Amino acid sequence: MSLLPPQIQKTIEEFSKLPGIGMKSAERLTFHLLRSSKASPETLGKALADLRTQLNYCKHCQMVTLQEECAICADTSRDHATILVVENPLDVIAFERSGFKGVYHVLHGVLSPIDGMGPEQLKLRELIERCKKGEVKEVIVATNPDIEGEATASYIQRQLSDAVPSITRLAHGLPMGADIEFADQVTLKEAVEGRRKL
Numbered sequence: 151m152s153l154l155p156p157q158i159q160k161t162i163e164e165f166s167k168l169p170g171i172g173m174k175s176a177e178r179l180t181f182h183l184l185r186s187s188k189a190s191p192e193t194l195g196k197a198l199a200d201l202r203t204q205l206n207y208c209k210h211c212q213m214v215t216l217q218e219e220c221a222i223c224a225d226t227s228r229d230h231a232t233i234l235v236v237e238n239p240l241d242v243i244a245f246e247r248s249g250f251k252g253v254y255h256v257l258h259g260v261l262s263p264i265d266g267m268g269p270e271q272l273k274l275r276e277l278i279e280r281c282k283k284g285e286v287k288e289v290i291v292a293t294n295p296d297i298e299g300e301a302t303a304s305y306i307q308r309q310l311s312d313a314v315p316s317i318t319r320l321a322h323g324l325p326m327g328a329d330i331e332f333a334d335q336v337t338l339k340e341a342v343e344g345r346r347k348l
Contacts, residue, residue, distance in 0.1 A: 161176075162176045163176070164176075204216065207273075208223055213256050222246075230252075232253070233255050233281070234250060234292050235306060236292050237299070237330070238257075238259070238331075240330075243331070244331050248342065249339065257273050260299055262298045282313045284313075286314050289314050290318050290320065291317065291320070291348065303348060318346060321342075321343070321346060
């Protein structure tokens with residue numbers, strides 16, 4: 151039997167489902183919201199609800215945006231013939247810091263049958279359709295250098311080999327098993343410059 155009211159217990163359980171948040175951190179967050187005059191549960195709840203109701207995916211690259219088209223895809227000064235394919239929106243932020251001047255495609259995951267992630271669960275169909283229009287000259291696959299990332303890169307290469315003249319993979323300046331979102335700017339820049347054919 152729990153000593154805590156069910157509302158508090160439920161909040162702790164929900165916080166603990168977030169990545170990097172254990173039970174102790176979830177308890178601290180919950181009680182911080184209860185006693186803090188600065189952190190409002192209502193404001194947090196509205197912000198979380200707005201994530202689902204007000205955000206869209208860009209019609210081109212699948213990045214999260216408020217509009218139909220994100221700011222990167224709308225920028226005519228960028229190289230729209232070069233697409234950097236990434237796993238998630240945080241990777242776009244990391245590559246933007248590195249100075250990449252092409253455009254992106256966000257998969258929202260990687261192939262992982264054990265986790266129920268097949269091609270249908272990812273934004274792969276949108277990437278294939280985008281490339282079949284004939285305007286893309288190079289696709290740079292920037293999935294993480296782990297088993298799932300490599301499997302996803304191979305799948306993309308097979309699907310796009312007839313539609314895109316050049317399909318490359320980031321150089322292995324990134325260590326195996328590393329997450330792109332945590333890499334520094336220099337490492338990301340060198341990885342893009344040293345990319346290789348798939």
